[in-house]
Amino acid sequence: MDNAAFIKNVTNPNMGARIDFYKKFVTNVFVEVNQGEKAKAMLENCFKAISQPIIGNKSYTSAVLYPEFVGVFSSIVADAATTKKHAASLIKDIGTIFRSLFVRNSNEIYSKVLAAVCKPLFVDAIEIKVICDSTDAAEFFIKRNVGNAMTEYTLPVFGTSDSDSDENGTSKLYLWYLCSKVFFDCNMINEACNHLNRAKMFLAENKNPATLTQYKFLLAKSYEASNRFNEATATYLEVLSQLPDNMVEEGKNHVAFSIFCSDPSKQKYDTMEELVVKQDVFRNHWSKEMFELMLTGAAIAPSKIKEYSELMGNVRKDDALISDGWLEHNIYCLLQNYETISLDTLSKQLHKDEKDILRISYNLIAAERIKARIDMESKFIIMEEEKSTEQLSSLICSQVSKIDAMIKAIKN
Helix, strand or coil: HHHHHHHHHHHHCCCHHHHHHHHHHHHHHHCCCCCCHHHHHHHHHHHHHHHHHCCCCCCCCHHHHHHHHHHHHHHHHHHHCCCCHHHHHHHHHHHHHHHHCCCCCCCHHHHHHHHHHHHHHHHCCCCHHHHHEEEEEEEHHHHHCCHHHHHHCCCHCCCCCCCCHHHHCCHHHHHHHEEEEHHCCCCCHHHHHHHHHHHHHHHHHHCCCHHHHHHHHHHHHHHHHCCCCCHHHHHHHHHHHCCCCHHHHHHHHHHHHHHHCCHHCCHHHHHHHHHCCCCCCCHHHHHHHHHHHCCCCCHHHHHHHHHHHHHHHHHHCCHHHHHHHHHHHHHHHHHHCCCCCCCCHHHHHHCCCCCHHHHHHHHHHHHHHHHHHHEEEEEEHHCCCCCCCHHHHHHHHHHHHHHHHHHHHHHH
8 A cells, every 4th residue: 555545544534434444454464464574564654654744734743643543553453462462562563663753753742652552451551661661661651641641540549639739749649659550560569669659758748648548558569469578567557447447358358468478487377367357358369379370380389388278277167268268279289280189188188077068069169160260261371471372272271181080089
């Protein structure tokens, strides 16, 4: 397609017609030519065409057309790409071409284009870092777009009225929060903690206790996510008495988890039972962590398995969910090929001090659920892992086969 034909299509006054053209164009580029060098050449020609002024009364420029095109393009990529990394890579190519074409006025247009590219994928935020290539550039992007981002991407709990101005620090708070979100989602937890700390100090100086509590709670979660459990415990305990009623139980579960992880040997389970109360959030936190480790092929330390097993056996002995969790733990062990438990031992344990039918039914449900989770999570693994699809398919089939064997053993 020559430049004149392309310009004619992208300047069509009918928005629907323009979008249809974009979709067809992107499909041709990225599907038929299989994301090869030809595709990049076609896109580069396309962007050069967009950068040219339109002859006539309308003065469409790259600043207007480019974000619109990339916005549609990125949403198509998000749906069509095989993995998030694949989508981010394609979008990064767009950014590279863009920077080479629009160097002189890149700051203004770059900001607009990034906003268009990232909007459909902002929930994950990782694309911002990928496109920008650096932490500094990611922060620059947020600063350039903090006004729009405040409106669209902040949690209601941090909401303030439109009349709030920079004088009371609203923009600063949102900026720090958004930066921390980007860094957190990019697994750059220390950077996230640093930005939340800045917000915490600002709020302390400006005597805003309600918002300060919310930010401290976020900070504690960031500490927990980065395995800084001592700091997490101290921060959770600091805000626990100040949390609103609907968050107290969640806070207690986080406290229990961070205390246990900071030094399990010194903690008494009766204390943890008191903290955990009747919720299974704490148990789920452990289950999710170990399940994800198992799926990615990471080795679970035997000490971690022992801690998990003891925890499941002591926190709430009368809770069917804990029995559920105990079986999950042993399935993890089997799938990791640990010799900590055999099918024979498991079979005996299932019948110990319990009514057989009731116990077997609970554990059968747990095993079936884990099989379903493996099936459901298989797409997630393929997206996130760098292993080939064939390897992952084999891994998943192997895991499901082992679960099937356990279900048969339980039924028998």
